[in-house]
Amino acid sequence: MTGTGWSAYGEGVTKRVTEGSLLERDKELAALGEAVNAARSGDGSLVVVQGPPGAGKTRLLAAAGDRGQAAGLRVLAGRGRELEREIALGVALELLSPPVTAADPGERARLASGPAAPVARLFPGVLPEAGSPANPSTDTMLRGMCWLAANLTGWDRTGVPARPMLVTVDDAQWADEASLRFLAMLADRVATLPVALVVAVRDGDGGSDVSALRRLTAHPPNRLLAPAPLTAGAVDRLVTRVFPSAEAELAAAVAHASGGNPFFVGELLRSLQADGRTPAAGTIASMVPGTVLRSVLARLARLPAEAGRLAASAAILGDGTPLRRAAVHAELDLPSAERAADTLAGAHLLQPGNPLAFVHPLIAAAVHADLPAFARARAHRRAADLLVEDGESVEKVAGHLLATQPEGDPGVARVLREAADRALRRGDPAAAARLLRRAVLDAPPTQWLGELLVELARAQMTAGDMTAHASITEALALLGEAPLQVRAEAMTLLAWIRHGRGDFSGAAAAHDAALDLFQPGDPMWQDILADYLMIATFHPPLRRHGAGLLAPVLQEVRLGRPPSRPGLLAHVTLQLALAGDPAPEICRMASGALAGDPLVGSVGHGALMGVVVHALVIAGELVAAEKAADAALSAARQRGDVLAYGYAGFHRALSRYHQGALTAALADLEAARVPYDEGWTAAGGWIGFLLALVHLEQGDYAAAEEALHMGSHRSSEGMDAALVLDCRARLALLRGEPATALDTARAAGRRLDEVYEIDHPGVLPWRATAALAAHHLGDHRNAQELAAQGLERARAVGVPQGVGAALRVAGRVARPRPDITLLSEAVATLRQTPAALEHARALVDLGTALWRAGRARECGQPLRQGLALADRMHARLLAERARAELRAAGLRPRRTAVAGIDALTPAERRVALLALHGHSNNQIAQALFVTTKTVETHLARAYRKLAISNRRQLHEAFGPPK
Template identity: 40%
Template sequence: MSSNEARGGVDEGPPTPPTPAPRRRAGVHALDDDPLERDAEIEAVREAIDAACANDGRILFLEGAAGLGKTHLMTLATRAAQQQGMVVLRARGGELERQYPFGVALQLYEPYLSSVSPRERRRVLAGAAAHAEPALSGRVRMQEASGPPEFPLLHGLHWIAANIAEHRPLLIAVDDAHTADDASMRALLYTAQRSEDLPLLIVVTARPRPTDDDSGDALAALATHPLVRRLQLVPLSRAAIATIVRAALPAADDAFCDACWRVTGGNPFFARELLAELSSSAIEPTAANAEAVAGLGPTTIARATAGRLERLAPGAAPLARAVAVLGDAAPLTQAAALAGISPPQARAAADQLAAADVLRPAGDLGFVHPIVRQAVYLGIPGAERAQLHLDAAQLLRRDGENGVDRAAAHLLHTLPTGEAWIVDCLHAAGRRALAGGSPATAARLLLRALDEAPPSGVRAELLIDLGRADALAGRPTGPDRLREAVALLEQPEARARALGQLGQALYAAGDNDGAAAAFDEGLRVLDGADPVLEEELTAGYLSAARLDFRRREAALTRFKDLLSGSSEATTPAQRELLAQRATEHAMLGTSTAEEVRTLTHRALGGEQMLREVTADGTAYVAAVAALFFAGWLDDVELTATAGLDDARTRGSVVGFAAMSTLRGAARYQRGDLVGALGDLEGGRELLPVMMVVRPFALGYTALAHLDRGEPDAAARLLAHPPEDDLPEQFTYNWMLWARGRLALAAGDPAAALEDLLECGRRQAAIPAPNPAIVPWRSEAAIAALKLNRAEQAHELAHEELRRARAFGSARALGTALRAAGLVAGGTPGIALLEESVDVLEQSPAALESARSLVDLGAARRRARQQTAARETLRLGLDAAYRCGAAGLAAQARAELVAAGARPRRPALSGVHALTPSERRVSELAANGLTNREIAQALFVSTKTVEFHLRNAYLKLRIRSRGQLAAALAGAEPA
């Protein structure tokens, strides 16, 4: 029977006639020990190795039930890869190892890094790879629950692989991945997604995932990823099993071989175990004994394996049980101690177990196959098994910090005893798992610690960490855990601090009311006992209460003196309060734009705030936002870029996304639509769906697409969530504003006015009436004008202009003047449009300036001022080209034609022809970054960088990197 026929399933028909042994394939590379009926898999391995060595990354996922030969294929692959000169990094999952965050990653990389020269180690860990150091050393920092703490580790581990592969092709081999820790699988998935341009082969073996499996989703995502070639191993055919049987029993007849095939289900491992049992039982391989074979099966075979232990020397069975409990690669000294025998006795017992085909014959102790380990493990009575796990935990915790996680994994399989060391061990491991990006593992460990019924103070600490773990895992139980912790704490400072953590969890979940209540209760409990903590709680309270319509007014009244009093900024909390005050003044328009700028820079303290709270901190985000609201676009470019540098240095996706979004919005206002989209789309892709800044990013991204003449792209972005179901949260107002502008551009002023007035209602409820925040009145006035609602249009435009003049932001004032000019019409309208052009000419708001020029030119054409109209429209057209605003440029060209001019066509080359991604990559290359450094900075692959640079060179008509800076500045290439 052919290999393909064998894959059709198990045929229960009559015995087959004698069949020639299956054809065995000639050796491929070092694959000269081909397993039966695995031609397709071996060919896939061969092709993948060749491709990886040719810089074409590949991923193979070998899936099949236990005993079908996955590990054997993995061994053949690693052997062949080594003969091809590849670096081979290999790891294996384990039931106990899955509780150890990044345990498999540590198995992969730590042996390599320990074996190479110091120079090579420095090379491999250079750049972004340095972010993985905490995972490799087992040292991870505690992170806030508001962001994904593992991203820098995933990014760093990817660049370790990339740096190794830079000098020699690399094979990453992970066996039994179904029992690997999910953090390592997420890291492997991260690398797999960026493997196309690397000399890298990833080979993973796993069993099919049961429907009730509680492991993470990373392995499933890896198995179904488009770049992955998934190979599913099937049972062997009758002919293949007959070949295996006759290799051991040459005289076996067909009926006997057929019985062996049926009882093993075509599983080669079961077949070999069956043959071992038959050999020890002296059963002749005849048709008469076929019925005796049929009485055996996998369960019987497993019991027979356990029975073999009892026939060995007295120390063999205890050692096998100890290894089954400790897991794969158990050190002999630890296994001996757990088994209660001396090391010399253990060595002798290990030799016997290897001879009996129970343990592997060399290296650290481990079973020949997971099925054998399972048979031994399940053969241990339950109470004895739990005690062995407890004894193993006590042994492992003596290894200090490195043994804590492994000890805790054993404690999950024990019964509660109420011992303090157990709680301490589980708590420490839970915190490490939490910091290492494995909140689900942390939750299991912390819940098990709670089973020990610790004292109330310890229980409260456990609940606080459990609440954080639940929050990171996306479970709704996090706040309830923290509330229970608060109820257990009696000491005021400790209780207030826990209330602060509850407030942070609720704020991150979007429950501003609940967060404000928790911070407020913390202030009440603290009663001024700790001034620093009081400042932190106050800042947290104001952050939440300001965004809650029901609490905002009372909160601002209550802390009026604090928000308007001292401008001292000597502590992080004081700086956060100043940043909030600046944002508040910008939203209300109660100070001038210049005053907001002064206050914000006092809060920033140069780079002091950035050093203290990093770009992830809400205080830093608030400060950059205050500068943006006030129209200080150059300041935003500088502070957001500094924040991006900080985020890249630390590998922080949260800081990178927040700063990219704010800088992108500022670049949009500056008229750099290509750069804006590069920032906005790059940041938006990394933002978790529930992050408060995401709707803001969606709004500005949609506007950038709209102004580039891509309304369909804008509409797709604004279609989520459903248009009639935008939550009443501050940042969703930018989506309403963008949706109104999109409707206006589509010729639906009624829908536009509805959205814009709703935006205004929400802005008033916050309140945030300052037009510098969202100029909704200007757009609404134009929509009302198109609906022939002149009075409403005049009222909206007048109010916008009044507020904009009072605040003094050039961008806001120029926008309001343009709308007022369009509404006024005639000579008064032209005067207002001229003032708009004059105001915006002095500001960096190039996009608004281009709009005002085009509208002024159109107004002059309608007033029959043809010469002045053509001159102004040409300026507007040039400005629109420079901004990359295709829609506005089309409007300017149409007006020029109507004014009797012949406008030029848009260029297909040059800076303005670059896509956002091409512009972004080119800017970094012009600043001296290498392709690898650009890839690390933008969290993309080097192949992606090379692709964008090739396109940029063609559009800019340059040939070298040295010409980029001049080309981006608009100079002609030399």
């Protein structure tokens, strides 16, 4: 490849480049070309270009952009800038704003649909905000940005060719943290999108110590390009072009002094050329890169004073500064500034034209660093004032204010506070904390400073910075006369911070102090208590303290005075269910909690909604639970909150499982797994235990075992750990390991009782599992005792579903033979409930007992009814047992209507189940983050394997959806 000369390495980022100007970069250019071609074919990839300053990374990205444009790709380009690292999502918006703004209104509505809805607030007046959540979480916002990027490719449009994209980000080490997290999340998805993501990052820069950047650069799989230093031969060609009569020793000296760095080679040759004669090789030996940069400053010093002032202002204001603004900052009139800019361009320090930009960031950094410290700080303050006058964003202003000296100026503090608020709302709490730390230094020591410190502590806690404790402690000392609500919010924040530090007694004390500020029953008091119970209810060290605080509220409820706030009502609903209160009362409380918002204010991504739905399931109100989860799913989908969608999916699956809608439950659980698969693993134990139960009913032990591993990283004290243990006991029993099953079931019950003091069959019917395990061991006395205890407990709670299930187990393990009276009572009890799965079990157990008792004429009806239910629910294990008993009784069992489900791959099964339950192809693609084309392909393959031709026939294969 032929080069065009050394000056090609100093011409900057805005000039369109040709590949011929890049020496010894054939391998890198080929890799970039492959990424572009792959994206054009629909296959995304990540390419990271990493190297020291001056290695030519910017020129490689420009070459990639040329390739992308030539190939017809949509090219999005962004760049990190040191002064703009506090602008949350600044780089992300630089990438996405141009195509969004250029789209027509109809296209904009599509771009902001589904999970992309939360990002509409970042484009006010451009994207429609209908359905966008008021305060989306950081993860929801970042995932919405990924969806927006995906929607720009048109991947979700059936019958319309996709628009592949090339996304390039230069100087990623200076990008804001929120943008880096967005890029890392996008990198997780490029394999399913027609997107080539190319990121350039500088070696050895302090800004690279950001977890999102480390994750991005180490992302598997990616293509890492590390441009090597120029060889001696390449340097010789550049030297000969500038000094045709030079000896070989000169090229060798230049190569040694520059280390083969393209930028330093160019600047070294430019410095040597200024002398007007061919230098001797011996004079080069000591000209290391630092000397080269000093020579740049020396070259600047030889220029007219106006040029030096303009260069200093350009270095302060940053690349992209309009000449007019730089002129005002440098205190030059416009004609003088124009002459100075031309002079700097002629000296190869600035690029020609307007806005101003240095030919290389290293030159800008050298000019900036050469300014005396106090003069530099004062220049940044003047720059901030100019940006305010020009109406620039507070984030850009804040970048300059961070470089100033504190002067006790409340105006500075207010700007930094506003910028911090925007950073928080855009998902960058670390940037918000940096801004607020600086704001504190300019705030007067008053209540306002206390409020600033509270905001700082909140940002620090969100960013995982435990110095938040010092900030909130200092804040509380300044808030003595502040309004009660302000002090209460500070005390509640202190409680969360102490909890995060493992100081559980301190957390309880802080919440007590916050509650003491209000009268019991006050709306603020209720909200504080609800907030605390979100920690305490499921956290053993705080559970008893939380229960003590809630006890007076429950007494008021039983006197007909329930709390008015939905958050506290949610907790009340759960406690009433656990206490065995009447189902109508539980339903009334649940309705009150969910009346204003099916996600109960979206606190914790619908965590409070989950508390309410689980309470309804415990109380046996399965239909009401499913209805509440339906509404939560709809709200979560509209708001684009994927985590809330996952939680609601799990809770609908819970209600559907007990109703025997196994395929519907499995479809919901597949959707619930999406957040888990993306790293939100806190619900892994809950999802895993329920998924395992469904697989056990379908006879897939291997899939059940795999599902149980989803909670393996969770604490053994979590409530879900007890549920997982009981499920393992059931699996051991089915595998013919009754001794293991008995010990494991007992351990599950013991853990729930000792840690949470919960003994409720609607939460964990562990005695049923233990009784059946003892029965299979031949320990019939123990089995009957356990079953009797389970029945006694179920009757005490009074939930018909639980009573019926306990009757079934007691009847089955009775000796000398199964108790037909108990089993008949179980069938009659369960027939009146929506618990179809338990009803089917009772029917099969009753039929089996009748056959074994010699009552062959009577056994056929319950066995056939049980088989029909099991087949309809696709409860394969139960159906096979019913068939076996019918055959043993000399009766002919009905045949399964459709076979072929076992031939489906996991992906085909997942898509088919979602289609079965009413999801459109587009909705399935959004739920699983695959293309619509992929959904169509999976469905077509599933249809062939199931010998069907359309969605309407899916119910014949899987059973009718509930």
